[in-house]
Amino acid sequence: MSFLTINSIYHTYFTQETATTALKDISLNIEKGEFISFLGPSGCGKTTLLSIIAGLFPATSGSIQLEGKPLKADQDTSIGYMLQQDYLFPWKTIEENVTLGLKLQNIKDTDGKALKLLKDVDLVGVEKQFPKQLSGGMRQRAALARTLAVNPKILLLDEPFSALDYQTKLKLEDLVFETLKSFGKTALLVTHDIGEAIAMSDRIYLFSANPGQIYRIFDIPAELRALRPFNARNHPLYPSLFQTIWKELESLEH
């Protein structure tokens, strides 16, 4: 039994005039603590799949199990979601934003979890500040702390680094990777950045579009995984894997 099992998910969006099959027969198994990336051309259904896993809407058909039980992401806190935009509440301080999920569940932060998490994401000293006083990278770190505060089993990361400048992005990849590993979290990352996917993942699923399907699976070699994330880019295997995925992706975009 896998930690997360996705069984033959199909999803069609219906409008009055059209029916768009966004996902066709998506099946995959993910083990606890794995870091998985979804890559693919625009419109191949990556966000649709994350949204279904997050419980934002049901799939047209198929099923998802977490630890052998049907996943009801909309009814518990098994799933944490981090997006390109941080969606912090501007009128709340960073500390209040981080504890919000706990408050919504009537859990008192008696053991100072928020402050510990802010330390984990290197944000000590800005607890009482408001989001607009922080840089984009700092706000994403606060968003990570907020996501982790409710102790989700799986983190869904939908292009969380793509709005950041290159240096901040590399630093945040490093911090997110190390933080998630230290908490033993399982992560699913949607990205358009091949390098980011190679540098962070155990496995990459490359999707094709119209309809969205799994086209190839790349297992990242152990030598690269051992150096994740930053130094994986310096391993001699990195450029050839990058080239292979680049060519596959290009062939899907034409």
Ligand SMILES: Nc1ncnc2c1ncn2[C@@H]1O[C@H](COP(=O)(O)OP(=O)(O)OP(=O)(O)O)[C@@H](O)[C@H]1O
């Ligand atoms: N609410 C919706 N109504 C109708 N069609 C939709 C809707 N959302 C997405 N689609 C269609 O479903 C398909 C998959 O979209 P989705 O956003 O999941 O792809 P994606 O791989 O995340 O794309 P991108 O990489 O551009 O973010 C696309 O053809 C898209 O136009």
